[in-house]
Amino acid sequence: MTLTGELFIASKRVKRDGGGFRAVQASTGQEIEPAFSVATTDDVETAVAAAEAAFPVYSQMPREKRAEFLEAIADEIDALGDALTERAHAESGLPAARLNGERGRTSGQMRLFARELRLGEYLRARIDHAIPDRQPAPKPDLRLRLVPLGPVTVFGASNFPLAFSVGGGDTASALAAGCPVVVKGHSAHPGTAELVAGAITRAAEKTGMPKGVFSLINGPGNSVGAALVTDPRIKAVGFTGSRGGGTQLMKLAANRPVPIPVYAEMSSVNPVFLLPAALEARAEALGAGFVASLTMGAGQFCTNPGLVLGIEGPALDRFVTAATDAMAGAPSQVMLTPGIHKAYTSGVARWASAPALSQVGQGQEAAGPTCGQAALFTMTGKDFLADPSHAEEVFGAASLLVRCADVNEMAAVIGLLEGQLTATLHLDDGDLDLARQLLPRLERLAGRILANGWPTGVEVTDAQVHGGPFPSTSDGRSTSVGALAIDRFLRPVAYQDLPAALLPVELRDGDAGIPRRVDGKPTL
Template structure:
């Protein structure tokens, strides 16, 4: 997403806080609470008070709680889908799918919690007779960091928001969560928050396990991150917003980790043999990927790289033919639409950028018109701004003269969530040379697909080097996301009575390393 979008939301600070219908730009429904410092304090105090209780409940209870959240979300039924459609402008099928993904994530983490491998249990038994010194008994487990602040994204009002991946993984780790609800979908957020609160109550957990703060201002989120009881932050949104939270977190008396997923243009390399064999088909497929969901994906293909030639011409011609048929789609918010238009205008007006094609002009207040541009490798390398994200259905083709120039453009690119290679078998040698570059640039490398689908799985990485995220050592999607909210503690010579149950000699059923070997 773009900085301008965040700034636009901030300007609404002075106005009443209402839900906005994306299609009309008009407020609908009752106003929502505008929370302030006292609410932040109360939510953090409750989260802190709940932490020791919540982290100590047995894993089965925690897993059942996560599943219960999913059940409560499903039980909301039609009103949730309707609210999300109205607030986001996204179509029903997409939101029903996203709801399934949200519930699926909660189930995935329930399974992760039950298995317990995330605890990273290690035991190095004592060696009382070792020379010259005895070895103590050492046992290690991961413990949750403490209360976590979660900032959802506007582009996934369910799967990356109130009960999205960050909330699910932090709750799975044993951390209470305080969500700063996204002001672009307050109704959706409040419905989901209610589901979580019901699951908390039904599971007999302290209320502070989940807090929900609403309001249109960025200051509300800043106050939440400054609160000394918050121990980590999950964020999906703009680069400006993410970096602002990182700065606040680092300026605290006790700095805390911020996991901000920020901006990515997701380079797609169109390899020579693939272009030769199916340039036109790739061009058509590209347009479909670019325009899906009005291009409002973190993994939207915003940058294409290819070597000049007939295959590339076929690709460009096919895209030029397909794009004008792409319907304008309502974007998430007026601010995001404005930022998109500005980004597209800047590219369209750039001296060294050619406009290949545009999509249909929209009629609604916030409908995005897709855009496909081209430039040369030399120009791209000379102007950093050409590598900036334009959140929405806009993409830039970089025409390269050679494989060397293509590798040079990739090497100069910023960190990315994904990097894609469209290739045929004859491209394998060149692809093998590019992969070490791509590994250093992206969290996920794809062949012969489009980056927009992000599978919720064990082997998924939805993360990547800065500025794709603020911490490329982690993922925000998939089971590995639980690791972000944990830290190791070692216990030396503790009696069984004082050891955590899973580290006692007689504990069973949770994977452990004994002297570094699986046991």
């Protein structure tokens, strides 16, 4: 499948003159063809204007029509097959098996939201009939549903070139909500982005969508992204990336004359708590399982277990021995970009130079210029309480074990942690009372709480939450994965005493075919 390096603006391919920019092969650091166009200020204007023009049409389309569009996107992405995997592998260094799974997840998300549209539950439809003879004042007729915000900007993510990028969860949920999407492609994988953008464009044409429903614009640096976020016609932003990048977008959005929400997934070390009975019973298995989770995908997951807490003693020593042994056999792995590799090695060096930290585990030596070598450090709970900054994320296969003196010290450490995507408890029956004490603290700390598992791996289901208190995400009330992700791009509107002919079909009397609450009672 031939790549052209073109932009996609309102369903039209656009080629810009000039040198453009090229992707870099992750394993070698060498540039690969072709050159990709850099969007101009006029391109941003055209894309956003088209999205704004498409919004009144697309947002009012029947739910079934939008569902067919999402399913067509899924079919087109699936049809890309090995060509998509091969290009994504070259640009990201991720193995083919991982990328094939991510491709399935990407199309699966589109189908999930197509199902959500057909169910109609996401509309939160409510009807409160009038009571004209109520005393001392009549009660009006009130009806409520959620409506789409408007055009949305989505930023492609470096660590998930498919599932969190051009056709990823942010795009899927925004399109499902009824919002046209303008994607700012990530400069690390522009070829992958072009392939997926082509799939979305073909699906839009086949299902009769308005031309401005989707655009992809590219450009290294921050100017294109800033222009999108500050454009008054953009009504929300989806972002997965660094804490610095996310907070900068939040500032831009907050400083607009009319501020808008930025749903940014940013920084998380995903603490793992090794409770005493579980640690005593299976320290060796826990050590091996921890390293497998830590080193998966070179540690480049949002939910990587970057912090482990256990209570000092022989059982924790056994865990460290098992983890150290497992890590010694872990091969180095290609990291996503030279920049990410540089940041990882810098973070590991920072830990290595900290007097309070000791390195106890190391993976095999780097096999290439962009390969990351796994690392495990330890420190005491007392030292952590004196300086909790050591818990800052090192993005990659590096983790910090905090050896707590007792349960009280572990609880004190929890109190100093920032917001997280996940928190994991490894426990046995003998740990239930302690876990019960910790659970309210963990509910305040994280968006997802696991028992006897590892946080890497995020199922796309109705009950999933991939979000958490700041800085794991910019808005801990939201999730970027699962059916509830659609809520980010909707807002409530109430209709008071409107004639039946003007009401949305989902709010008219009679059988609407969706779940609703009528006069305070759930009904189908």
